[in-house]
Amino acid sequence: MTTYSQLAQQIIKHVGEPGNIEHITHCATRLRFTLKDKNKVNPEALYGLPEVVKLVDSPSQFQIVIGPKVDQVCSAIKELLGEQTPAAEETTAQGSWISRLLATLSAIFTPYIGVLAGVGVVKGIVVLLQTMNLVDTHSYVFTVFNALSSGVFVMLPLFIAVTASERFKTNKFTALALTAAMIFPLTDPSVPGAFHIMGLALNVKIYGGAVIPAVFAVLFLSYVERWLKKIIPELAAFVFVPCLSLIICGFVVFTLIGPIADYVGVGIANGYAWLYNLSPVISGALLAGIGQLFVVFGVHWGIIPLALINIQVNGYDTIMAMFMSAVMGQFGAAFGAIFIARNLKDKQIAISASISAFFGITEPALYGVNLKYRMLFVFGCIGAALGGGITGLLGVKTYSFLPVLNVFELGLFSGPDSKMIYEVFAIIVAFTVPAVLTIIYGKTRKLVASPAS
Structure with missing residues (x-):
């Protein structure tokens, strides 16, 4: 075994x-x-x-x-x-509706987060190849790299269909067929951009990478499918349940649910942008400073849809730019702990936790080191707030989704208004400040583990 x-x-x-x-x-x-x-x-x-x-x-x-x-x-x-x-x-x-919502978001987005992280690294390579003119953008090598890095995000509704169908208890393959239909108009140049019906302009080419429309499409499908199973005899259900489900859901999604959900996504993105623009510095410092508290309480994956919506609506995102500093802050504190460890075991734990944090996984650093000695967590939050404030002040954006925050995805900060160098500066500050504070703290007083550790 x-x-x-x-x-x-x-x-x-x-x-x-x-x-x-x-x-x-x-x-x-x-x-x-x-x-x-x-x-x-x-x-x-x-x-x-x-x-x-x-x-x-x-x-x-x-x-x-x-x-x-x-x-x-x-x-x-x-x-x-x-x-x-x-x-x-x-x-x-x-639990409460908020708890159920977070659980649903987690169930829908976390199963393929590793794939998105891997694709993010590939996307970073594509951006570097393009910006540094290392290959011809019409070459075979670049075309393959670009397809590998972009296909997942264009076809994201298909990924959502798989996990959402499991969450909403509906047929996985019918959900895939429905979301594939939503994406199909993007693949056919002959399909008009919009149809004018009863004075309304219905755009059918807006669902590439769509998050909210795909989620609500599968949710609606789950109700329609259950209803059809009740009224269609078993002998005919094998064919007619998926057939009628697709017809009913297809027209409702393209006519009603899709456009409304798209407007909801735009509203969410604009609402976030409005709050962020009230004071980018304060927003950056606050969100980065408390960013790892989302991890502590296990609700950090609830941020994923908002970042994806920002990318889809605006073509860029600022949340993950700030949260990169949150990761680097705890990384810095755990790294500093290596130099003040009182015994070999503590040093080994700090080294292992630092390696994980370097790759964007902070739980070992949080639970194994920083929360054990509370001030180290505080130092990590201070460094994160400083780094987040810098990203807000300088208007740093990421032009592709960053599911896991590490230095290998810095290429995704390169875009039309690239400020990647500022992000590098921000994460250096976010890392260095808590590392130095931790070393000074550890050298001047004895570390005492918190009672809860």
Whole structure:
């Protein structure tokens, strides 16, 4: 039996056995459980597992921070659960509407976040090749690189269809067919940009990379499909449920849901831009300064749709530019801890946490080092606020989505109004300040772990 299988068995046991698990998914570092009864969880036993970094009990999910190996652990758990997992239809929403919304966003966007992160690095390579004139933009090499880096974001509704169909309990392939239809007009030059019906201009070429229209399209499909299954005899359901679902949802989505959802997305982007422009410096400092608190409470993936909407509507985003400093601030504090560690074990933990933070994964740094010694977390927030203030002051933007924030994706800050060099300056400040403060703090007084650690 593999190490992952053994760990998976222990986790299943300590969260209340298979019968207590309604759903499991994961993000970059966390197992995210939907449980029937959280009282059946054994926190002490879970903390006794060496691979478990932290437990986070949110109203809608029970989260176990594992680290970079979370994908293998999650796969092992799913393999062991097999058919024992309760039917998806039995899953019930828990917590407030905000908790349910965050849980839904997490379920829809986190499963493919690793792919988006990898594509982001490829996109950075494309931008550098283009801006430095290293290859002909009409060459085969550039064309392949550009297709690999752009295809995912243009076809994002297809990715949303897969995870949203699981969340909303509808047929995955019908959802794919519906969102593929939304994207199709972009592939056919003969399709007009807009149709004028009853005095309304309906644009059918607006759904490439669309977030909100795709989510609501699949949500609507789930209701239509369930309704059709009730009224169509079983013998005919195999053909006519997907057929009628696509016809009904297709016309409603293109005529009503899509345009309205698109306007909602534009409104969200404009609302954020209005708040940001009230004072870019304060906005940058505040959002970057508290950015890692979103990670602490396990709701950081709720930011993803807003950043994606900004890219789709405006062609650029400022949120992730600021959050890059939030990551680098905690990285700096954990890095500084290497030089003040009192023993070999603490030094090894700080080194390991720093390496993870360098690649944009901050949970090991947060739970293993910075929150353990509270002032280090504070120093990280101070550095982040300074870096975020700089990005706001200088108007730094990213021109492609940054799902994981690390230096390998700096190329995505290059664009029509490129200020990549300012982002480099901001993250240097965000990293250096907490690193120096941590070293000074550690050299002048004895570090004492917080009681909660």
